[in-house]
Every structure is written in structure tokens, then in C-alpha cells.
Amino acid sequence: MRLFFIFVFVNSSDYIREKGLKATPARVKVLDELSNTDLALSHTELESTFSKVDRITLYRVLKDFEESGIVHKILDFEGITRFAVCAHDCPDKTHTESHVHFNCERCHKMFCLEHTHTPSIKLPVGFKASGINTVIQGVCKECA
């Protein structure tokens, strides 16, 4: 188990550096946490998992990650912003990912369904999409 954690730690800091940021302990911790789940986590959820990361640091870490293409954000049905790890080829803040998110009505979890792609949508003439944010509402497999 110990080895596993060391591996995750090294991995996260390398990845953060690869994306052009300094691998500070707070950044590594946040990325470890988000990499360990297929859920999109809110500020509050992330905050509750660390006792030593304060609110402002966490806010900055997430902002830096979002601008560097490490995480993307999604709004859930309660209007809460949630964060999930991007695919490794996400270029930067333009966030080209086109996968679906699933918001469970019972447990209120937001799943980042990385392998479920958004169907292509035909827009009226003159409209140019720069991104798409698909959230499906329903009951997840744990609550069904």
C-alpha cells in the first residue's frame, strides 16, 4: 500500500511539472485526490479531505489547474462547481474534452464519464461552439 502511495505522489508531481507548473505540496495533494476518483469533487468535498490546505490555497490550486488543462469544471444541478481531472491530452484552458457528466439525483454525486462522448450537435447557422458541457441527470449504478 505504501508503495502505491509513493508511486501516485511521484506521478502527480511529474505531471504537474509537465503542465508547466511548480509541483507544490498543495498542488500534488489536490491532484492525487482528484486522480483517485472518477467523481467530480466540489471545493467543500476537497477541503474536507485535507486538514492542512486552506480555502484560499485550494481555490488558487484549482484555478491554476484549470488554466493549465489539468482539471475541468462542471456545474451540478444544485449550482455547485465541481472539478475533475482532464484527459492527459487536454491542451490548456480551452478544454477540448467532449465527454458526458452524470449527476445522480439520489447521492448527488457527479461522475466524470471520460469514455462516454457527447453526441455531435448541429447548431443553427452563425453559431460557433467553443465548448460543450453535458450533464445527464438520473440515478447512478450505486443507487439504482
Ligand SMILES: [Zn+2]
Ligand atoms: Zn480539460
Ligand SMILES: [Zn+2]
Ligand atoms: Zn447515486
Ligand SMILES: [Zn+2]
Ligand atoms: Zn469530466
